[in-house]
Amino acid sequence: MKANGSTKKRGWAGVLTLLGSTLSNQTGAAVASLGFPLIGPVGVVAVRQFVAAALLLPIVRPRLRSFTRHQWWPVLLLALVFATMNLSLYSAVERIGLGLAVTLEFLGPLAVALFSSRKVGTAVAGLFAGAGVVIIAWPEPSTDYLGIGLALVAACSWASYILLNRSIGHRIPGIEGTAAATGVSALLFVPVGIILFLNYPPSFFAIACAATAGVMASAVPYVADLIALRHISTHVFGLLMSVNPVFAAVIGMLMLGQVFGATEWLGTMLIVCANVSVLLLGGPDKDDPAPAQASTGIRIRA
Structure with missing residues (x-):
């Protein structure tokens, strides 16, 4: 009985830790968006990448000198994916809001799970997700198709991240490859950051917003995820x-005044239900690391 009670307590600790991680992640993204009017999504992403690399590299300490050419090429591709994910997602957040951008981005891991599954029942989940996208993108005078397109680019990038991480996981031990890609991605933003900041000197508030996002949306969730995975x-x-889109919608409403209409809520819930259904129906095969990889991915980049 004591063992069962202890197991339940650890399970609840893992659940609460993960929910706190999700709250920190989406709050960090909301704080980042406050810097958009001052340095734009590019400037915010540049600072975020620098902060994420500065925090992650000392923790993981990847042995870069020991990497072979066979190991380096997927790491470099992953670095490009990181840069694309960050920039497209934050640009989408600026145009269509945090909730919708995160919701559409979740189509990336969902697509990987659907294509990885050999179960017919998951096709129903795909229909739910498709219906959600149609509802969100239904033509209206205020529909921002560029913003929706950017969010879908972020979704494709997230799917690419999962697949590349699968390849890197077979070539490089632990998460050294992911950490190395984070560092390379930060280097890619150095010239962008220099040009941007020379032409538009950032204020302390803008830098603080981007740096805070780097901590709340990278460092805190990264550590919390590792702790949670020990218990659940x-x-x-x-x-x-799968609650990330809901958290993003609520936080966007409370912190940024981005209120969802009935159609946006309906589309969001359909996509959330699709993600949950894939996992309940068996989702990816047992050797498919999509759920864990997907969660880690969103922590590092957004």
């Missing part, structure tokens, strides 16, 4: 990750 299974982890 990757299956439960993936299910709980």
Whole structure:
């Protein structure tokens, strides 16, 4: 009985840790958007990348000199994916709001899960997700198609991240490859940051917003995810990750005044239900690391 009670307590600790991680992640993204009017999404992403690399590299300490050419090429591709994900997602947040951008971005891991699954039932989940996208993108005078397109680019980038991480995981131990890609991605933004900041000197507030986002949306969730995965299974982890769009919508409303209409809520809930359904129906095959990789990915980049 004591063992069962202890297991339940650890399970609840893992759940609460992950929910706190999700709250920190989306709050960090909301704080980042406050810097958009001053340095734009590019400037915010540049600072975020610098902060994420500065925090992650000392923790992981990847042995870069030991990497072979066979190991380096997927790391470099992942670095490009990181840069694309960050820039497209934050640009989408600026145009269509935090909630919708995060919701559409979740189509990336969902697509990987759908294509990885051999179960017919998951096709229904795909229809739910497709219906959600149609509802969100239904033509209206205020529909921002560029913003929706940018969010879908972020979704494709997230899917690419999952697949590349699968390849890197077979070539480089632990998360050294992911950490190395984060560092390379930060280097890619150095010339961009120099040009941008020379032409538009950033204020302390803008830098503070971007740096805070780097901590809240990278460092805190990264550590919290590792702790949570010690207490809950990757299956439960993936299910709980599906609340990210809902958290993003609520935080966007409370912090940024981005109010969802009925159609946006309906589309969001359909996509969330699609993610949950894939996992409940069995989702990816047992050897598919999509849920855990997807969660780690969003922590590092957004």
